[in-house]
Amino acid sequence: MSDWKQYLSQQAERSGDELNSIMQGIAQNRLREASSHMVLSGGKRLRAVLPMMSAGAVGGDPNTARAWGLSLEIIHNFTLIHDDIMDGDETRRGKKTVHFIYGNATAINAGDVLFARAIEVLDDVDASPDVRLKLYHELGSMVRHIGEGQQQDMDFEDRDDVTEQEYLNMIEGKTSRIFDSALWGGALLGGADEETAKKLGKSGRLAGMGFQIWDDYLDLMSTVEKLGKPVGSDIRNGKKTLMVLHFLENAREDDKETFFRIFKHDDATDMQIDTVRELFRSTWTLKHVEDTCADYIRQTRELTLNLPENEYREHLQDVLRYMVNRDV
């Protein structure tokens, strides 16, 4: 296992233990169980560990960013629980969703209480009052931004004129803002000045954008073995990804007609999904998305070049590249 993967998995495990003890601070058994269900189900815990790497990368002690990472990981889980209700999804990562098991009422409440707990966790941040106040501000501003992105995403479902730029703006809020906060806050806690912290925040934001775009790309271009679900489900569900928007802006009318006989048809065959892949290839859509992601990786790397050379900088660069350019 490469160094960064080892570091990530070690810290992810420790974060899991800490999250478990944070969940014990919720009274009411049913509420605690519902709140813990997804938080304690594992996962890579990128949002918990990235702040630590960022703190280390600016020459600070990674542990100073531990509480910030836990807070963000809890926020992430709160938004997943609420998003699953909003989207009516019954499974996530192969497990039943919180509202499916506990009902909507308890799931709404569990999300709210997780948000509250994410604020409480910041009690454990050991930093100057000035930095601590900035973190609280960031938490509020970030969650508002996530909510605005989620709302845009829902609005897109009913619209036929979504542009690429609107899509990028949506994922910047919904998916990537939390990675900005993760790296920005980690850097501040590691002792960086605001300018350096903002640069790192930006590298997290770009990697987060690439993360989402690559996720959508894999849904069409990967294999059922790697995905653990059928290839092309976004196409069958009619999801307006960057690929779809780029294709619609650039394709000929007859190709669009072919596309719309497949898009948003949940009974589309694998052969029809192949056709979409071919349409995306011939309109340079795949190339466009690959280039966009490559550009995010390049920018992300540039933003971290001036940091001191140490193992955390390496970890961070490796993880940010991995976020955008992974196979699964």
Add this chain to the structure above:
Amino acid sequence: MSDWKQYLSQQAERSGDELNSIMQGIAQNRLREASSHMVLSGGKRLRAVLPMMSAGAVGGDPNTARAWGLSLEIIHNFTLIHDDIMDGDETRRGKKTVHFIYGNATAINAGDVLFARAIEVLDDVDASPDVRLKLYHELGSMVRHIGEGQQQDMDFEDRDDVTEQEYLNMIEGKTSRIFDSALWGGALLGGADEETAKKLGKSGRLAGMGFQIWDDYLDLMSTVEKLGKPVGSDIRNGKKTLMVLHFLENAREDDKETFFRIFKHDDATDMQIDTVRELFRSTWTLKHVEDTCADYIRQTRELTLNLPENEYREHLQDVLRYMVNRDV
């Protein structure tokens, strides 16, 4: 109009304007409209103005507590929006609820974004870093407590063995904790020491308990003209109020049998509601609730006696008494 009512309504109006401008900070039209729907529909704005009275009552400038009050008012509205979804209520204060108009998904998101906005509003608190940090902590702890109370309340619906003590514990979280935070924070911002602030917080908490208990009392004992809805709807809906719990713990078996032929029957007649009133009178239940509320008023007053004599102390004492002992 008495002094305190005039002060409250003046400040409520100004708070309404400020809340309007805070709502403009939410991007996405639909999200902003859904978030604003209830916040801007008026109301007494007790949670916005109480902190100002508290700051004034300890000898400080009421304006120092303005941002804290706005933050709490926003939190209150976020919890109402989510509670209405959880409880499936289609109207509140005679208006359609947010989820009824905008759908569950947008209403969930609106509540989340209001919570985030309530954090952001604390940017405007002009106080020492130490006090500001305490307020952020309080916000998280308070919302968790409110959520735990809401969960207890939902659990009570399916249980037949709820005790009076459990009920008091539930409303302490769900209803009254925010009044504790309001007075505690207002006092701190007004320059009080932690001990004085805690005393005032306690007076707010007790008044908040009385507020809820008296609300339930009025539902049975007031008139349709004053309530603006039929008398006895809590009985028809099977709500486990302090009166119901006290009655069940103290009534004879045959009285309980009579009671259960009416309780939780949404077609119960006005004459049957009269019967419940008579049952509650004969078991000293009404007396018990009246005494409990009188005791809250007495304690609340005692907790504010040592404050400097000024107009804000008067306002505060008057409002706290009014909260428990109002006719409507």
